[in-house]
Amino acid sequence: MARNLQFGKAINEALFIAMEKEHKIITFGLGVDDPKRIFGTTAGLKEKFGSYRVFDMPVSENAMTGIAIGASLNGIRPVMTHQRLDFFLLTMDQLVNNAAKWHYMFGGKSSVPITIRLILGRGWGQGPQHSQSLQSWFAHIPGLKVVMPATAYDAKGLLLSAIFDDNPVIYLEHRWLHNLEGEVPEGDYRVPIGKANVLKTGNDLTIVSLSYMTIEALHAIEILEKQGVHCELIDLRTVNPIDWETIFKSVGKTGRLIALDTATETLSIAGEIVAKVSMEMFGKLKGAPTRIALPDFPTPTSPSLTDKYYKRAEDIVHTAGKMLGRKLDVQEILDSRKSPHDVPGDWFKGPF
Amino acid sequence: MVLRTNIDAKILIQLLYQMKRIRAVEETIAERYNEWKMRCPTHLCTGQEAVSAGVCAVLRKDDFVVSTHRAHGHYLAKGGDLKRMIAEIYGKAAGCSSGKGGSMHLIDKSVGFMGSTSIVGGTIPVGTGLGFSILLNGTDQISCVFFGDGATEEGVFYESINFAILKKLPVLYICENNLYSVYSPLCVRQPAERSISKMVSSLGIASDSGDGNDATEVYTKVINAVEHIRQGKGPFLLEFATYRWREHCGPNFDNDIGYRTEEEYLCWKKKDPIMLLENEMKNRDVFNPGEVQRVDSLIESEVHEAFSFAESSPFPSQDEAFIQLFKE
Numbered sequence: 001m002a003r004n005l006q007f008g009k010a011i012n013e014a015l016f017i018a019m020e021k022e023h024k025i026i027t028f029g030l031g032v033d034d035p036k037r038i039f040g041t042t043a044g045l046k047e048k049f050g051s052y053r054v055f056d057m058p059v060s061e062n063a064m065t066g067i068a069i070g071a072s073l074n075g076i077r078p079v080m081t082h083q084r085l086d087f088f089l090l091t092m093d094q095l096v097n098n099a100a101k102w103h104y105m106f107g108g109k110s111s112v113p114i115t116i117r118l119i120l121g122r123g124w125g126q127g128p129q130h131s132q133s134l135q136s137w138f139a140h141i142p143g144l145k146v147v148m149p150a151t152a153y154d155a156k157g158l159l160l161s162a163i164f165d166d167n168p169v170i171y172l173e174h175r176w177l178h179n180l181e182g183e184v185p186e187g188d189y190r191v192p193i194g195k196a197n198v199l200k201t202g203n204d205l206t207i208v209s210l211s212y213m214t215i216e217a218l219h220a221i222e223i224l225e226k227q228g229v230h231c232e233l234i235d236l237r238t239v240n241p242i243d244w245e246t247i248f249k250s251v252g253k254t255g256r257l258i259a260l261d262t263a264t265e266t267l268s269i270a271g272e273i274v275a276k277v278s279m280e281m282f283g284k285l286k287g288a289p290t291r292i293a294l295p296d297f298p299t300p301t302s303p304s305l306t307d308k309y310y311k312r313a314e315d316i317v318h319t320a321g322k323m324l325g326r327k328l329d330v331q332e333i334l335d336s337r338k339s340p341h342d343v344p345g346d347w348f349k350g351p352f
Numbered sequence: 353m354v355l356r357t358n359i360d361a362k363i364l365i366q367l368l369y370q371m372k373r374i375r376a377v378e379e380t381i382a383e384r385y386n387e388w389k390m391r392c393p394t395h396l397c398t399g400q401e402a403v404s405a406g407v408c409a410v411l412r413k414d415d416f417v418v419s420t421h422r423a424h425g426h427y428l429a430k431g432g433d434l435k436r437m438i439a440e441i442y443g444k445a446a447g448c449s450s451g452k453g454g455s456m457h458l459i460d461k462s463v464g465f466m467g468s469t470s471i472v473g474g475t476i477p478v479g480t481g482l483g484f485s486i487l488l489n490g491t492d493q494i495s496c497v498f499f500g501d502g503a504t505e506e507g508v509f510y511e512s513i514n515f516a517i518l519k520k521l522p523v524l525y526i527c528e529n530n531l532y533s534v535y536s537p538l539c540v541r542q543p544a545e546r547s548i549s550k551m552v553s554s555l556g557i558a559s560d561s562g563d564g565n566d567a568t569e570v571y572t573k574v575i576n577a578v579e580h581i582r583q584g585k586g587p588f589l590l591e592f593a594t595y596r597w598r599e600h601c602g603p604n605f606d607n608d609i610g611y612r613t614e615e616e617y618l619c620w621k622k623k624d625p626i627m628l629l630e631n632e633m634k635n636r637d638v639f640n641p642g643e644v645q646r647v648d649s650l651i652e653s654e655v656h657e658a659f660s661f662a663e664s665s666p667f668p669s670q671d672e673a674f675i676q677l678f679k680e
Contacts (some may be wrong), residue, residue: 060514063511064515070480071484071488076485103679104677105469106453107447109459326637
């Protein structure tokens, strides 16, 4: 039965279902069983499954990834969590050289069924080392699956798919989505990895989006519709492998593309989408495709510096107007804002 | 405490056979490398055979082993398939990694050899994780990690050992200290007065060190370490001093290029592990020249057969490069 659930609670529910179903699943990471329980996403797990299967870990990101890999070679399915993606950079050796390569470099004799949850975010002064969106780094490495849910439904369904997948999966969750509510069925269901979701249909323009930017896109589309512009919104859900078929089909219909990203612009996933669409569908395009992403700078801390740095719904509307040769109004979006630009909503009081 | 004098003659013969077999494989690779048919880097372990033989003689078939770029000895001693190893070095479809790994990426899960990799220190946490899986599964296996002295300079070494001690994991860490990391001597990498085994003992891991060219010493020390681990007392680290005779990577001798001396090499060559064991067997009057000759000829034909198999096996089709990205 469908009911509304928050994104963070959907993650928690997925973990419960998976661990109940399969006793070889373990969950670990710094703070997994601390009082805050990774923003509540691991709440109750230790009590239910015990400290052998749910545990805090030494501050040793690289080794702990290797340990997850080693354990997975003998039937264990580890789910590892980092409160910020940035800390996970200490583990690029184990991720890139071992996890991503193991199945291929041993001629398919073994595989590494691990899931790595990385939390990214924006705003509230997260600054240069607490907010990086490095999905294109991970997606660039052959052998890693990379998913980025935007809805509570996908948060649960994609996490279950990731955990039961026989390969390493990077699960990137945006902190600003944690309190977002949406329809989430009870029980075990899977959102397939590698399949995008068409969230809105329209004929004027295709917006390809991921993670939190999908929410900004939904706000933008609402305003655009009132002004007679009908967008198709594709939520990527998986950034490796990318569902090109769904993107091509949509751009074939609309002839226009805006790709959104939570990351810096150069060499981003959005850039890859623009490149591939330009190469494959040049004849069908009515104008140059474009991308909306962050400037190629580290994330500053002060709210006065992030005001123009982060991209929002009005940027999407402006860009759509430019592509269509029309001046579109964004006043309604600006007037509807109840909270400052550096928090996800009124409920957010910091600190992280 | 096991004493070396208690070692059964059968074990001595087994150790000798194992070392001779590894030596024959490595020296045949060296001899034939310039034919350009083995088209991948090879890191030979000639001179270091006693550690492989001594450690693996104690391990059970269902114990796990992971290793490094210099893995031939470990793979063979653990029972890895010789034909499939040589075929892998030849890049053939019948290779243990289907031609996708080469000399540095060996695997034979049927005997617990779970993989060797080529980034320094890279398998230390993997072997530790295998140890963790043993704990979670509640079996009485051991996970053994082979690595060199250079790997003890990597952060992941300390991170892994810390976790192994914390969780009392059944992991045997074997450090083969051969004094060099590529061409960088130990003295530019670690303080002269350091003993790796003593250093790590302050982390809380049981440890010991020994002569890595003395197969019976390796064997007895591993017996003690494995007993400690199987009793549930946690991980154990053994540091063995040894020396690689040939260059870091490739078939040649490199004492002339200026990073180590001929004298040093000759000094270690006098401690040839095979010769040392033969002498010990002679002293104990268990050396049977006829038997050794028989073993030598068995090894010769086995190695010859493995190279013939590798040479005559087909290459993988080019399309094979584009499969096995993910497990389906």
